Amino acid sequence: MKDTYYKKSLIILLTLTLLGSCINPYFCRELEKVTDIPLIDNIQPEAKSEVLEPIPQDESDNSDDEQYKKKNETKEKEDKKKSLEEKLKTIKEESSRVKKEIEKTKKKKNSKLAKKKDLNTQVGNTKQEIVSLSQKITSLSQKISKKENEVSNKESEISVARDLLKSRIKFNYMTPELSKLEAVMNMGKYSDYLCRLEYQAKISDNDQKKLNELKETLTQIQQTKKEIEQNKYQIEITKEKVETKKKQLENELVDISNEVYSIEKEEAAWHKNAENLKKQMNALQAEIEKICRELASDTEYVGGDMIWPVPGCFSISSPFGPRSFDGFHYGVDISQRGIYGKNVVATNSGKIIFAGWRSLYGICVIIDHGGKRTSLYAHLSSTCVSLNQTVTKGQTIGLVGSTGNSTGPHLHFEIRENGKAKNPMIYFKKAKAQ
């Protein structure tokens, strides 16, 4: 009886529960076990979910459509990549033309700068020459004024001497001549008179002689003065010539400075042009790489272990990770004595998605290994592979160098997954042990 009552109570409870909206299948199954009444048949949640699934369409048609769509997309991407590569090629050509122009302008500028330097030296020399000539002129002017003083002194002396001589002559002239009778009458006086005359004549002679000497000295002084003046005049002419030359050189200097200025402007314009082209190239390269990654995204990783990119050289001079001087190091630097020119090999098989110059990386190669994994080899001295080429694991792709932003020969080696840099060492536990 008790058992029947228990069963009936449970059935009532179940009915009430079923009337509600939530049914616990687990609870129902437990009830079934106890009651032997199949309760869950009407619920069938699994079957419900099957019904909700879309009605399967013709499978082969669907996959054909998708394949067709994918093929079209791939073709579109490949066409776009091709057109971008063409564009990149044109810009590269333009860039190399601009580089040549920069070189040409630089040469032109250097030649003008050399001329400017030479002109500066010449102007400096003429300035020195002018100073030296001015000093000479000053010294000669002093000499001339000294000579002028001498002339003036001599002229004074001459004037004095002349006056003296004049007065003596006057005195002689004024002295009355004794008549013969007087002379006979005063024989003594006459002899005195004669003596006096002789004496006076002698003095006059001396005066005259002295005067002549003075005049001669004066002539010599004047002659010397004249020579000095001529010398000064010559020097003044030379100075004038040097000044004219200096002015001419200074004019030339102004001209050449203007030329250098305009060449520098031209040079700056070329540099700006080159910078723009570089930006365009980088953008195109990035776009091409993106397409390459997208094209490669469907392919699977080539598989197998990666091998060390510089056989025999395992020394790491700068590991992957944060770096004090440039923020973050996205790869490892492999470097050791004598590494320059060593073979750099493909770490695994794949397709070359970049081979060439890439700003800071210098000569650089990027290999796509499928499965969105790429490896990058930078600062090479040269590369022997080209874009879209397929390479096999261990194949030489270039030589270790120091191109781009590099302080010495080394290989900067990166591995990226989905474009994100990974620590390459995690792939080379085996390589390290080699």
Ligand SMILES: [Zn+2]
């Ligand atoms: Zn590096």
